[in-house]
Amino acid sequence: xxxxxxxxxxxxxxxxxxxxxxxxxxxxxxxxxxxxxxxxxxxxxxxxxxxxxxxxxxxxxxxxxxxxxxxxxxxxxxxxxxxxxxxxxxxxxxxxxxxxxxxxxxxxxxxxxxxxxxxxxxxxxxxxxxxxxxxxxxxxxxxxxxxxxxxxxxxxxxxxxxxxxxxxxxxxxxxxxxxxxxxxxxxxxxxxxxxxxxxxxxxx
Amino acid sequence: xxxxxxxxxxxxxxxxxxxxxxxxxxxxxxxxxxxxxxxxxxxxxxxxxxxxxxxxxxxxxxxxxxxxxxxxxxxxxxxxxxxxxxxxxxxxxxxxxxxxxxxxxxxxxxxxxxxxxxxxxxxxxxxxxxxxxxxxxxxxxxxxxxxxxxxxxxxxxxxxxxxxxxxxxxxxxxxxxxxxxxxxxxxxxxxxxxxxxxxxxxxx
DNA sequence: TAATTAATTGTCCAGTCAGTCAACTAATGT
DNA sequence: ACATTAGTTGACTGACTGGACAATTAATTA
Numbered sequence: 490x491x492x493x494x495x496x497x498x499x500x501x502x503x504x505x506x507x508x509x510x511x512x513x514x515x516x517x518x519x520x521x522x523x524x525x526x527x528x529x530x531x532x533x534x535x536x537x538x539x540x541x542x543x544x545x546x547x548x549x550x551x552x553x554x555x556x557x558x559x560x561x562x563x564x565x566x567x568x569x570x571x572x573x574x575x576x577x578x579x580x581x582x583x584x585x586x587x588x589x590x591x592x593x594x595x596x597x598x599x600x601x602x603x604x605x606x607x608x609x610x611x612x613x614x615x616x617x618x619x620x621x622x623x624x625x626x627x628x629x630x631x632x633x634x635x636x637x638x639x640x641x642x643x644x645x646x647x648x649x650x651x652x653x654x655x656x657x658x659x660x661x662x663x664x665x666x667x668x669x670x671x672x673x674x675x676x677x678x679x680x681x682x683x684x685x686x687x688x689x690x691x692x693x
Numbered sequence: 694x695x696x697x698x699x700x701x702x703x704x705x706x707x708x709x710x711x712x713x714x715x716x717x718x719x720x721x722x723x724x725x726x727x728x729x730x731x732x733x734x735x736x737x738x739x740x741x742x743x744x745x746x747x748x749x750x751x752x753x754x755x756x757x758x759x760x761x762x763x764x765x766x767x768x769x770x771x772x773x774x775x776x777x778x779x780x781x782x783x784x785x786x787x788x789x790x791x792x793x794x795x796x797x798x799x800x801x802x803x804x805x806x807x808x809x810x811x812x813x814x815x816x817x818x819x820x821x822x823x824x825x826x827x828x829x830x831x832x833x834x835x836x837x838x839x840x841x842x843x844x845x846x847x848x849x850x851x852x853x854x855x856x857x858x859x860x861x862x863x864x865x866x867x868x869x870x871x872x873x874x875x876x877x878x879x880x881x882x883x884x885x886x887x888x889x890x891x892x893x894x895x896x897x
Numbered sequence: 898t899a900a901t902t903a904a905t906t907g908t909c910c911a912g913t914c915a916g917t918c919a920a921c922t923a924a925t926g927t
Numbered sequence: 928a929c930a931t932t933a934g935t936t937g938a939c940t941g942a943c944t945g946g947a948c949a950a951t952t953a954a955t956t957a
Binding site for chain 4: 898899900901902903904905906907908909910911912913914915916917918919920921922923924925926927
């Protein structure tokens with residue numbers, strides 16, 4: 490019975506989120522001012538407060554969107570019709586591809602999680618734990634579970650995640666290696682090691 | 694011919710650096726105020742400017758100290774009397790041990806490198822590259838160099854570094870795994886993989 | 898002691914920031 | 928037509944911050 494939300498509401502909100510994520514990643518959460526976020530999004534500062542209730546809220550929604558995308562992607566990779574090896578390789582490829590396009594969001598998730606309210610932080614971590622669990626299950630199928638040694642399972646899961654989560658610090662997709670090749674390399678090293686690994690496995 | 698620097702000068706400076714690093718790591722560089730740094734160091738705000746010329750200078754020296762320690766440690770691990778395998782395993786253990794005690798410095802190095810002046814940032818990166826090169830040389834000896842495929846050498850070097858550089862996000866030394874055991878696990882996965890890896894290799 | 902410089906403190910300031918507010922315009926339903 | 932709410936803006940503010948500074952005390956040497 491009054492003016493409804495614009496049909497572009499979500500689109501505009503997403504636009505702010507995207508530009509904000511890039512600025513946060515570039516200069517850091519606290520150094521990025523609301524004025525800068527507004528300028529980058531081509532709107533006024535006040536309008537930002539029409540879409541978000543606080544600066545922190547922007548950060549929170551950036552992170553939430555990102556981890557939810559990762560989780561749904563991970564869940565989509567669970568496919569009983571595929572071998573565990575193929576599923577693991579597939580999930581690695583897809584995550585690396587997301588990191589390539591959503592690099593800014595990934596970086597702020599790494600750098601600024603502590604800037605969230607405890608309850609927000611917890612919510613993000615819960616989702617991350619869901620993702621970790623999916624990886625762990627797959628890894629245990631590929632490598633064989635350490636059964637009574639739960640700590641080994643956990644450690645090697647995090648070590649695999651390390652390899653893909655750290656790529657933003659060095660990997661350049663414009664370079665001589667694609668994220669596809671990188672994904673295969675990560676899989677190969679993790680499963681077979683560099684000593685007995687294929688090294689340059691260039692069969693498609 | 695006048696009052697010289699206190700013999701404790703370096704010690705007091707280091708004390709400020711240590712407390713600052715912890716605060717930077719905990720709340721983030723920009724959110725940590727000089728007043729907070731002073732309070733944590735049990736001195737006044739003004740006195741900080743006696744030892745450092747700016748807030749940024751504190752951050753810079755935190756990072757510089759840290760990477761210089763890492764580089765000298767890495768260089769100390771080069772020992773022609775040892776096998777490449779032993780050298781690699783040794784350097785992994787020592788780095789993980791440093792990360793355990795200097796966790797705060799490691800985190801700010803990861804999070805806040807971008808807050809430095811370009812020239813300072815470059816200086817830190819040069820030292821990091823020195824360290825990376827040491828790792829790369831060792832890895833090539835252990836795994837065999839990809840000769841014409843320089844990119845493979847680089848990628849797998851960073852992938853190994855990923856595993857130890859990411860530990861601060863999940864590894865808890867108070868837990869059921871020591872950094873020694875973690876070091877061995879990292880080495881074993883990287884060289885042999887999880888499929889043919891020893892898993893729980895509990896021989897001393 | 899006189900000169901010099903390190904060590905330390907409390908105070909002050911210019912600038913910045915997140916967030917508020919009043920006001921206006923643009924849609925929509927009744 | 929009219930009430931209601933969305934969309935948007937510029938002006939404003941109170942709090943805070945990094946850094947400057949003047950002043951004081953302490954240590955060292957000549």
